[in-house]
Amino acid sequence: MNGPRTILALNAGSSSLKYGLYRVDADTCEERFAAKVEGTGGDADPVATIVEALRQRSLPMPDAVGHRIVHGGPNVREHARIDAALMTHLDEAKAFAPLHVPVAVKIVAQAKDAFPQVPQVACFDTAFHATLPLVAKTLPLPADLRAGGIERYGFHGLSYESIVRQLGNAIPERVVIAHLGNGASLCAVHAGKSVDTTMGLTPTGGIVMGTRPGDLDPGVLLYLLRERGYDAARLEVLVDRESGLKGLSDGTSDMRKLHEMGSDASRLAQDVFVHVARKHVASMVASLGGIDLLVFTGGIGENDAATREAILEGLRWMGSFAVRVIPTQEDEQIARHTWRIAS
The missing domain is CATH 3.30.420.40 (ATPase, nucleotide binding domain)
Known part of the structure; x- marks a missing residue:
């Protein structure tokens, strides 16, 4: 994937899923298509809706999928490729952001089903703040809690x-x-x-x-x-x-x-x-x-x-x-x- 590739970016909210298809290389990031799918709760599969939208527009399927994850919990402080170990950490992180992380984890699973051979990457909102002194x-709490x-x-x-x-x-x-x-x-x-x-x-x-x-x-x-x-x-x-x-x-x-x-x-x-x-x-x-x-x-x-x-x-x-x-x-x-x- 060293040259230009098609990347699908998924930005999950508590009730909707924003997404964008991009052509990316080392220097440029060009948006090909962007939209929003309402309804991320229950049995809905918003990723299936995205796949159909790409097909209807004759757009390419992604070479990799990136997910916005609000919270990585205490053990994940950098953007990373999603594997079994990272999924375990995401399950732990649900307790820190119950409004956002469970929805995002469900969408990761749906994206894996839709694109089984494609790399999936987790991009954490907490990563930028890993530099906090x-x-x-x-937080001013006892040491055992911290x-x-x-x-x-x-x-x-x-x-x-x-x-x-x-x-x-x-x-x-x-x-x-x-x-x-x-x-x-x-x-x-x-x-x-x-x-x-x-x-x-x-x-x-x-x-x-x-x-x-x-x-x-x-x-x-x-x-x-x-x-x-x-x-x-x-x-x-x-x-x-x-x-x-x-x-x-x-x-x-x-x-x-x-x-x-x-x-x-x-x-x-x-x-x-x-x-x-x-x-x-x-x-x-x-x-x-x-x-x-x-x-x-x-x-x-x-x-x-x-x-x-x-x-x-x-x-x-x-x-x-x-x-x-x-x-x-x-x-x-x-x-x-x-x-x-x-x-």
């Missing part, structure tokens, strides 16, 4: 990698990247490496998201367990599907709809999102000791000028720094890693 990744893999992992790594790649040799020394979308996080990048980030053990922490609250006082969860009769399953639904913008606005996680609604609840949701994002940008700047460039990416970061400006308005006190909007290229990043590893 000890002081940034350590020894079991409880630490700050960080996510959206493929998005952050794509921004660093696009900046190339012109990347400044101190960059804060704000990946703002239904899932949202920030990353402090020093000399091209991740040195701090807002998400922690799971993709639930950090800043306010579409349906996730970001950082919460742990006492809130204890209160709900003790006083409101919540159990672990009910808490999981609360923090993964009912909170964030959706919880604040009494119904919607879509920032575009929040702009249109004009209700008190919708305005509060927007204001809280902006307020928390500002605070966390400042925390990333503190980790870097200053800022040269702030990059906005992700669905909100790329397309919502009003939210960007509101965040920036609260950061004027930091002085002068460059601001850019750069589209994330997660799927292209998957294709590039897959070509390299399968080669």
Whole structure:
């Protein structure tokens, strides 16, 4: 696979599967086709739908398949070819990201059935943050818990990698990247490496998201367990599907709809999102000791000028720094890693 090859990049969400077919070599990555399949739960086989879509368009079948995997758990910190040992680690990682990893593992199995002779590669959102210094990744818990893999992992790594790649040799020394979308996080990048980030053990922490609250006082969860009769399953639904913008606005996680609604609840949701994002940008700047460039990416970061400006308005006190909007290229990043590893 040293020459140009056709790579299928699969980017699994909790309810849909984005995919792209790319022609990749050592220097270029050309998109041939991209789309989304809804419905990744239950008995659905979205990979079969993708195969049919490629056939209908007379597109080539892939020479290798790359998968976005949100969490590799404590034992996998690099993008890697999928084999039996890696599948075992992915089963272990389900406990760290139950909303994302089980779906991704199921799609890996479906892709193996659809393309049995084709190399499969796992591309981890946690890999970019393997450079976090000890002081940034350590959570303030007893040693026996930390020894079991409880630490700050960080996510959206493929998005952050794509921004660093696009900046190339012109990347400044101190960059804060704000990946703002239904899932949202920030990353402090020093000399091209991740040195701090807002998400922690799971993709639930950090800043306010579409349906996730970001950082919460742990006492809130204890209160709900003790006083409101919540159990672990009910808490999981609360923090993964009912909170964030959706919880604040009494119904919607879509920032575009929040702009249109004009209700008190919708305005509060927007204001809280902006307020928390500002605070966390400042925390990333503190980790870097200053800022040269702030990059906005992700669905909100790329397309919502009003939210960007509101965040920036609260950061004027930091002085002068460059601001850019750069589209994330997660799927292209998957294709590039897959070509390299399968080669």
